[in-house]
Amino acid sequence: MKEYIQNLLTGIVSSLKNENILSADTQIRIMVENTKDKAHGDFASNIAMMLARPMKKNPREIAELLISRIPANDKISRVEIAGPGFINFFANKAFIENQVNDMLKDPLLGVRPLRTPETVVIDYSSPNVAKEMAVHHIRSTVIGDAVVRILEFLGNRVIRANHIGDWGTQFGMLIACLEKKEEEHASSLELSDLEAFYREAKKYYDEDPQFAEKARKYVVKLQSGDEYCREMWQKLVKITMDQNQEIYRRLNISLTEKDVMGESLYNPMLKPLVDDLISRNLAKEDQGAIVVYLDNFKDKDGNPRGVIVRKSDGGFLYTTTDIACTKYRVEHFGANRIIVFADSRQHEHLLMAWDIAKMAGYLPENVLTEHGSFGMMLGKDGKPFKTRSGGTVKLKEFLDEAENRAATLMSDRNNNLSPEEKSKVIHTVAMGAVKYADLSKNRTTDYIFDWDNMLTFDGNTAPYLQYAYSRVQSIFRKTDAIPGKISISAPEEEDLLLKFTKFNEVVNSAAEKAMPHLLCTYLYELAGLFMKFYESCPITKQEVPDNIKTSRLAISECTAKILKTGLGLLGIETLERM
RNA sequence: GCACCCUUAGCUCAGGUGGAUAGAGCAACCGCCUUCUAAGCGGUCGGUCAAAGGUUCGAGUCCUUUAGGGUGCGCCA
Incomplete structure (x- = not known):
């Protein structure tokens, strides 16, 4: 239109x-x-x-x-x-009616896939090996996954890239510690608490010189490809990712083991890359380190800023890895667009890595690189979100609390759900609320996280949208009539229909900007219009004429379809009853 | 010191490429359940869009300056 x-x-x-x-x-x-x-x-x-x-x-x-x-x-x-x-x-009302009647027959609900699908690499989640996922990982994970789903829905080829932190000098001590534990408990290796394991390794490293010596030796061996160390390292990766996979399952995140592309993947590419930069005079030696100077960035004296790509001891830094990573995504996947969901502190670093990649010709001008930037999660007091004792909040415990709170709210409700249904509702509502709290915000700044704001089930929240959906389902349970042709008979219907026709525009716009909150706002407005329609337009009641009844059922059906599809694009599930 | 990001109602947040009277939710107050799920709907209250200039028919949005907050600045990631 x-x-x-x-x-x-x-x-x-x-x-x-x-x-x-x-x-x-x-x-x-x-x-x-x-x-x-x-x-x-x-x-x-x-x-x-x-x-x-x-x-x-x-x-x-x-x-x-x-x-x-x-x-x-x-x-x-x-x-x-x-x-x-x-x-x-x-x-024209009749035109809108026809358009919506057609939407109902269309599995894509009127959303038109892109004329020229792209290959998009989406870098998100990125937990660290040998650490439990913390609450701050939720932003990247949840927002990234929603953008993945939206872009795929539009027909793009999407590469999920879980850029896990699986490399670094700490692996020497972790391997040594794992070895020690395996020797002590040969049969049953318990590593459920990765944080404790990490602390233990650090303690041995600091207090036991022999252990520290072994740890240092293992770092070198690991980096030179020693089979034993590599095996031990892989064990650590597997233990960590198995636990993370459980979190993904719980949160309905579409990442799988196949999507893991950790820092170590780019390791073999680092030396040739730096050699290439040197041979082409793009990088110079300075005090033993290899440095690239960027005209687009100034240092404190106003001169081109230097970025170290190889340390004086021959080691590489994460900028080098990110340059190699960008090159790989362009060459190996043929990426047209790369979106990295990482917190705002990495902004400058990413721009510099991409600048170097462009300079070296690894990143063509027509490949879009975007930083899906976001701020820190703060508590109600405006300070970083922490546990009462000031520690990092583990994601698992955070999700447990969400479910506990949802269960408390549920217990106040009077409904006839079976215990199985009830626990399904609690889980779905809790995870939806947690995800939606992140998805519905646009700001790249820090944001205030507040349990009460999120789980009151009022306003722009997932439970409100889920409730609107299950309300529609309850209408269909109460009647034998089936949806018919839509014909507008009330102003509330017209508003709703017009909203339906904008679904295509909103999905495309959320995809283009990599901003799921645009879709959230739309769905909230849609649900609001439906609630108004529901209040003022009787559907299944006796006095309603058949043609209006079947039309209103079709309007309800269309609302439900868009809500389910839209929430699905956000990675949020719907419920038939709640 | 230099650079990047931010500042909208008491609180949490929306306000695509500049558009008509700046919008929701919470909180506060007032209504609506013999009637398809009241986890809902309606209403009242609430604003110098941090400040000052500029660009133009028109600025929350673009430019400059200032104030306040956050973050980052060569051998960690």
């Missing part, structure tokens, strides 16, 4: 140019927007105001001219000039 109006206006403008009413070299951007106020119609354009200057005429006069050239059509019922020269378009 919006595109139709846009094309219409584009055609009129070019005909004005052909007739020399408008100078041919006039460049204007034709904008059609959704109106905020019903009095302004359904769509509006400011084109007459934009043409006022080049045509040297009053905007309202221009608007008249444009309107007189709109051909007869079945999509627009009425056009008005308003205010300083806005053109307001009113959609």
Whole structure:
């Protein structure tokens, strides 16, 4: 609809140019927007105001001219000039009805896949090996996974890249500690508490010189590909990722073992990469280290900023890894777009790594690199979100608390659910609420996390959306009638239908910007309009005529389909009853 | 010192490429359940969009400056 109006206006403008009413070299951007106020119609354009200057005429006069050239059509019922020269378009009800009737038959609900699908690498979650996932990993994991689903829905080839922290000097002591534990408990190796294991390793390393010596030896052996050390290291990776996989399962995150592409993957590429930079004079030696100087970044004296890609001891840094990683994603996957979901502190680092990759020709200009940046999670007091004792909140315990709180809220409700259903509801509502709390926010700044705000089930929350869905399902349980052809019989219905037709636009826009909150806002508004419809338009009651009943059932069905699909794109499940 | 990000109602947040009277939820107060799930709906209250300039028909949005907050700045990741 919006595109139709846009094309219409584009055609009129070019005909004005052909007739020399408008100078041919006039460049204007034709904008059609959704109106905020019903009095302004359904769509509006400011084109007459934009043409006022080049045509040297009053905007309202221009608007008249444009309107007189709109051909007869079945999509627009009425056009008005308003205010300083806005053109307001009113959609034809019958056209909207048809569009929604078609949507209901379409598995994609009117969403049109991209004309040219892209290969998109999405780097997200990225937990560390030998550590438990902490609450701060939730942002990257949840937002990244939603963007994955949205882009796939639109037909893109999406590569999930779980860039785990599986490399570094700490692995020497971890291997030595694992070995020690295996010797002590040969049969049953218990490593459920990775934090304790890490602390233990550190303690031995600090207090036992023999252990420390062995640890240092193991680092070197691991890096030179020693089979025993590699095996032990792989064991650590597996133990960690098995635990993380359990978290992913609980949170309904689509990552699998196959998506693990840790830092170690790029290890063999580092030396050739730095050699390449040196041989092409892009990197220079300085005080024993190999440095790349970037004109786009200044150091404290205003000179090009130096980034070390190889230490004076020959070791590599994480910038080197990220350059190699970018190169790999372009060469190996043929990425058109790379999105890294990492916290905002990494912003400058990522820009520098990409700058170097571009400079070296590893990253072509037409490949988009984006930082899906976000801030820290703060408590209600505005300080970093911590446990009462000031420690890091483990993600597992955080999810446990979400379920406990959801269970408490559930216990106040009077419903007839079986114990199995009840626990399913608690789980689904809790995980939905936790994920939605992250997904519905746009800010790249830090954000305040508040249990009460998230689990009150009011306002823009997942439970509200889930409730709207299960409300529809309950209608269908109460009637034998089946949805029929939609025909608008109340203003609440018209508002809802118009909202339906914007699903396509919203999904595409969320994909383009890698911002799931746009979809959240839409679904919340959709659910709100449905609630209003539900309050004021009886559906299955006796006095409702059959044609209206079946139409309203179809409207309910369409709401449910969009809610289920939309929440599915966010990785949030729906419930038939709650 | 240099750079990047941020500042919207008492609180938590929305406000695509500049558009018409800046929107929700919470909190506070007032209504609506013999009627499809009240985990809902309606209403009232609440704002110098951090401040000052500039660009233009028009600025929360773009530019400059200032204040306040956050983050990052060569051999950790």
